[in-house]
Amino acid sequence: MKKSLNTDMREAMCKYEHQLKKENSITLTLPQTFAFKDHDVFVFDNLLSFFRWDLHDRQVKIDISKCTSANYQAVALLIPYIWHLVSKNCSVSVIESEDGEDASSMWRMMGARGAVNVLVSKNQNFRGSDFKPTIAVRTEDDFKKVIATSEAFTKDFNVEYENTLRYILSELLYNTMEHGFAFYKFKGHDTQIPSLAQFTYYKTRNELQFIIADLGMGIKKHIEQAYPGQESDEAAIKLAIKPQVSGTFANTNPYKAKNNAGVGLFISTNIIRRLNASMHILSGNGLLHISPRDITGKTLTNSWPGTFVLVTINLGGDPTLQLHKLMQEFRAEAFSEQQQAEQKESNNRCYLSITNEFGSYAEYKPAAIKCRDNKIFPAINSTKDVVIDFENVISAPHSFLSALLASPIKSLGMPAYKRIKFLNTPPEIRETIDFIFDENTG
Ligand SMILES: Nc1ncnc2c1ncn2[C@@H]1O[C@H](COP(=O)(O)OP(=O)(O)OP(=O)(O)O)[C@@H](O)[C@H]1O
Ligand SMILES: [Mg+2]
Structure with a gap:
C-alpha cells in the first residue's frame, strides 16, 4: 500500500527530531559513591547535585x-528522574556495568530497566526481585501492593510493630497520591507520572529502609493553598508536620465532607520519634530530619522538584509498643499544640497579600493609606509582626509603597527591620522598599 504524504512527512520529522536529539546528546555519570550517607553523615546536597532538571529534547545517557x-533508595531516585526526562521529551538510556555489587546490579535487581515502559503503559509495574521491592504507585491496587510488601518484611515481628509501620506507610502513600501527583503530555494526552516506593531490608543492621518519592508540586506550593506566603520549603515542611495543618482546606467545598484532617504527618512523625527510627522529608530545597532525639531543618543548595520521604526503622525495636496507646497520647498532644498554635498565629502575625488587597498593579495610593491605617498600624500596635507578600505583583511604584510603609517604619524605628517582613519581592520593588527603610530609620 502506498503511504500518504502525511505519513511520509511525519516519519521525516521523527527522523529529524531523533537526529537533532542525538547531536545534542549528553552523558551524566553517576559518581563512584551514590548514597544518602557518607561515613555516617547525611549528604543530601551531594546526591542531589547529580540531577540536571533543565534538560529537554535531548538524548540523555x-x-x-x-x-x-x-x-538502593538513592539509586531508586534515578527512576523518577528518568520519568522526568521522558516527560521533557528526552530519550534516555542507562549504561550499566556487567557485574559486581554496585549500582548496576542494584538497577537490575529493582527491575529498573523497565522504567520507561512502566511510565508509558499505565498497567505495567516493575518486575524486579521480591527482596528489593520497587513499585510504581498510581492506583489503589498499587497502594495495597506496597502495604502487602511491607508486611512481608515485618511479619516475624510483633503485630503492633506491623500495624505501626503500616500506619506510617499508608499516610505517606495517601499524601503522595493525594497531594504529590504529576502529569505530562504523552501522545497528546495528560498522562500520570507515578510515585515510586522502594524497600530494602539491611540484614546486618536489622533495619528496614524505604523511600516514597514523587515529582508533584512539592509541599510548599501545596500547603500555600491554605497557608499562603511560606518563607521557604523548609518552613513549609515544618508547618506540614503540625497537627491539623493541611494544604487542602482552601479547596474544600464547605458542603462536601472534609477529606483531610491534616494529621497524617503529625502522627507519622510522632510515631517515628517513639520508634528506633528516623525520617527525612525532602521537598524543593527544604529538608526535615525527624529522629527520636530531635527534629532539625535545613535548606539545601540543590533541590528535588517534588517530595520524597526516606524512612529507616530498626526492627529490633520496643516490644511493648502499643499503637492505640500512642494514638491516645498523640491526640491529646495534637489538641493542646493546636490550641497554642492558634493563639500564637493570631497573636503574632498579620499576613497581607498585595495581590489580594490591591491586584497585581498596586498603584492606587488612597487604597494603600486605607490599608496602612486599618491593618498595618493596628497590627503593629498589638505587637504583631507584619508579613507582606508580593507574589504575582507586577508593579508597585514608590509613591504607593511609601504611602503604605513609610509611617509604620518611622514609628517602629530600627525594629521595623525585624517586625515587617517581605516575601516574593521582585528586585525593583525590593530596591524601593530598601530606599523607604533608609529614609525612615535614619
Ligand atoms: N507528597 C506531598 N506533596 C505535596 N504536598 C504534600 C505532600 N505530603 C504532604 N504534603 C503537604 O503537607 C500537608 C500536611 O500533610 P498531612 O498528611 O499531615 O495532612 P493531610 O494529608 O492534608 O490530611 P490527612 O493526612 O489527615 O488526611 C498536606 O495537606 C500537603 O499540603
Ligand atoms: Mg495526609
Missing part, C-alpha cells in the same frame, strides 16, 4: 557503570 558504592 546515564552512565551508572562507574558507581561502585551505592544505596
Whole structure:
C-alpha cells in the first residue's frame, strides 16, 4: 500500500527530531559513591547535585557503570528522574556495568530497566526481585501492593510493630497520591507520572529502609493553598508536620465532607520519634530530619522538584509498643499544640497579600493609606509582626509603597527591620522598599 504524504512527512520529522536529539546528546555519570550517607553523615546536597532538571529534547545517557558504592533508595531516585526526562521529551538510556555489587546490579535487581515502559503503559509495574521491592504507585491496587510488601518484611515481628509501620506507610502513600501527583503530555494526552516506593531490608543492621518519592508540586506550593506566603520549603515542611495543618482546606467545598484532617504527618512523625527510627522529608530545597532525639531543618543548595520521604526503622525495636496507646497520647498532644498554635498565629502575625488587597498593579495610593491605617498600624500596635507578600505583583511604584510603609517604619524605628517582613519581592520593588527603610530609620 502506498503511504500518504502525511505519513511520509511525519516519519521525516521523527527522523529529524531523533537526529537533532542525538547531536545534542549528553552523558551524566553517576559518581563512584551514590548514597544518602557518607561515613555516617547525611549528604543530601551531594546526591542531589547529580540531577540536571533543565534538560529537554535531548538524548540523555546515564552512565551508572562507574558507581561502585551505592544505596538502593538513592539509586531508586534515578527512576523518577528518568520519568522526568521522558516527560521533557528526552530519550534516555542507562549504561550499566556487567557485574559486581554496585549500582548496576542494584538497577537490575529493582527491575529498573523497565522504567520507561512502566511510565508509558499505565498497567505495567516493575518486575524486579521480591527482596528489593520497587513499585510504581498510581492506583489503589498499587497502594495495597506496597502495604502487602511491607508486611512481608515485618511479619516475624510483633503485630503492633506491623500495624505501626503500616500506619506510617499508608499516610505517606495517601499524601503522595493525594497531594504529590504529576502529569505530562504523552501522545497528546495528560498522562500520570507515578510515585515510586522502594524497600530494602539491611540484614546486618536489622533495619528496614524505604523511600516514597514523587515529582508533584512539592509541599510548599501545596500547603500555600491554605497557608499562603511560606518563607521557604523548609518552613513549609515544618508547618506540614503540625497537627491539623493541611494544604487542602482552601479547596474544600464547605458542603462536601472534609477529606483531610491534616494529621497524617503529625502522627507519622510522632510515631517515628517513639520508634528506633528516623525520617527525612525532602521537598524543593527544604529538608526535615525527624529522629527520636530531635527534629532539625535545613535548606539545601540543590533541590528535588517534588517530595520524597526516606524512612529507616530498626526492627529490633520496643516490644511493648502499643499503637492505640500512642494514638491516645498523640491526640491529646495534637489538641493542646493546636490550641497554642492558634493563639500564637493570631497573636503574632498579620499576613497581607498585595495581590489580594490591591491586584497585581498596586498603584492606587488612597487604597494603600486605607490599608496602612486599618491593618498595618493596628497590627503593629498589638505587637504583631507584619508579613507582606508580593507574589504575582507586577508593579508597585514608590509613591504607593511609601504611602503604605513609610509611617509604620518611622514609628517602629530600627525594629521595623525585624517586625515587617517581605516575601516574593521582585528586585525593583525590593530596591524601593530598601530606599523607604533608609529614609525612615535614619
Ligand atoms: N507528597 C506531598 N506533596 C505535596 N504536598 C504534600 C505532600 N505530603 C504532604 N504534603 C503537604 O503537607 C500537608 C500536611 O500533610 P498531612 O498528611 O499531615 O495532612 P493531610 O494529608 O492534608 O490530611 P490527612 O493526612 O489527615 O488526611 C498536606 O495537606 C500537603 O499540603
Ligand atoms: Mg495526609
